[in-house]
Structure formats: C-alpha cells, structure tokens
Amino acid sequence: MKALVIIPTYNESDNIKKAIQLVFKSAKNIDVLVVDDNSPDKTANVVKAIMKKDKRVNLIERKAKKGLGTAYIAGFKFALKRNYDRILEMDADLSHDPSEIPNFLKASEEADVVIGSRYLNGVNVVHWPLRRLILSYGANIYSRVITGMPLHDTTSGFKCFRREVLEAVDLDAVHSGGYSFQIEMNFRAWCKGFRLKEIPIIFVDRTLGQSKMNFSIMVEAAKVVWKLKYQQLSGKLE
Numbered sequence: 001m002k003a004l005v006i007i008p009t010y011n012e013s014d015n016i017k018k019a020i021q022l023v024f025k026s027a028k029n030i031d032v033l034v035v036d037d038n039s040p041d042k043t044a045n046v047v048k049a050i051m052k053k054d055k056r057v058n059l060i061e062r063k064a065k066k067g068l069g070t071a072y073i074a075g076f077k078f079a080l081k082r083n084y085d086r087i088l089e090m091d092a093d094l095s096h097d098p099s100e101i102p103n104f105l106k107a108s109e110e111a112d113v114v115i116g117s118r119y120l121n122g123v124n125v126v127h128w129p130l131r132r133l134i135l136s137y138g139a140n141i142y143s144r145v146i147t148g149m150p151l152h153d154t155t156s157g158f159k160c161f162r163r164e165v166l167e168a169v170d171l172d173a174v175h176s177g178g179y180s181f182q183i184e185m186n187f188r189a190w191c192k193g194f195r196l197k198e199i200p201i202i203f204v205d206r207t208l209g210q211s212k213m214n215f216s217i218m219v220e221a222a223k224v225v226w227k228l229k230y231q232q233l234s235g236k237l238e
Helices: 016-026 043-051 068-081 098-107 130-147 163-168 178-191 215-233
Strands: 003-009 030-036 057-061 086-089 113-117 159-162 196-200
Touching: 003 016, 003 043, 003 068, 003 098, 016 030, 016 043, 016 098, 030 043, 030 068, 043 057, 057 068, 068 086, 068 163, 068 178, 086 098, 086 163, 098 113, 098 159, 098 196, 113 178, 130 178, 130 215, 159 163, 178 196, 178 215
Parallel strands: 003 030, 003 086, 030 057, 113 196
Antiparallel strands: 086 159, 113 159
C-alpha cells in the first residue's frame, strides 16, 4: 500500500523539516508532498534541500497564496496521477502528531475517509484560547446539525482518504477554502455513500509561526454548510 501525506505550507520554514522527519519516523512506504504558496520565509527552499537527500519528498510550488482548499486539490490530483492508495492531510505546524499516522492507515482498512477528531471523546485540544475553542466546538455542532453528517469534528484537517473517494468526488467542483473545505470534502464523500470514521486525536496548537485562522474563514464555513445542504436537497450536488 502506497501512502502520501500532503502538507500545505505558507511561512512554515520553522516547522516543515521536523514535520517531514516525524512523518517518515511514523510509518514505512510513505511519501510526503509539500504544497507551498510562495512563502516569503522561503519554506520551499527548506523542502528543496531535503529533496536533494530524500526522494520520498515532493514539492508543488505555487506562485501566490491560493488557500488551503486549492492546495489540497492540487495534492489530491498529484496523488491520483501517481497511484497512491491512501492520501493523508496534515498540518505543517505540528499541531497534528505524525505518530498517529499508523492509526489512520489501520482505520482506513474499514473506512473510506478517516477523520482525526478533536471532539470524539470530549474535548482534546491543547493551548487554545477559550474563545477559539468555543467557536470551533460550536461551529462543528452547527455543521453537524445542518448537514446531517454523523461527525463530531467536521472541520478537522488531519485525515486519510482511500483513493477511491478522490476518484469519485468531482475535485474541480470543490471551491471551498479553509475549514469549509474540510466540511465540503466530508459532505461530498458522505453523500456518495462512502464510509466516514472518526478516530480520537489530541490537537496541540502551534508553538512556532502564526495561525492562519481568521474571522472570514469562520464566516465562509457558516455559509458553505447551507450551500451544500441546498445542493443536496435540490439534486445539484456534483
């Protein structure tokens, strides 16, 4: 089984080397793809230096900051073209623990989309301000109620797809960014009858670099769930 971990980056030069090292430490037969949005801190140069020594590392350089959603779509297409069996999403800032990757791969034997849930067994988030935790937890309840998806954490960015899911979903029809991208991918897979499974993770907020979270991302997510539900009910979900 060939697995690929996709890591989008923007100004992650302080974190990316360690993140890649920990991915390779976690599992065998696994590659890494970094999708960098022209980071001013030269994250891509750090990745290129690693690539000279390790053929398991790949890089897509984009000319501008195009957002999380399009970064993952580019990564998904890269993975499908190269026949990877499992495709994982992971943050570069080490808020996702790469040592959990084997748990995702094992769970993917019985599920099509495996989601690392911060809220499956209570609240497992470390170093978040109370306001951000309340917003995130509330947003997930909101998303679950409107979409009907049986998930505790619809916005998690630590997950694993079987390639069949990405082949079935019309990737060019996915236009969401940020947290709403995670909701949309889950929803499209769920509506196509794929099996979604949550596994518990502990999310530890970044210690280096700056968070990409902002209010506009939350507003977008709030709108997207209604759009997706409307498309589902009207038969327009591609």
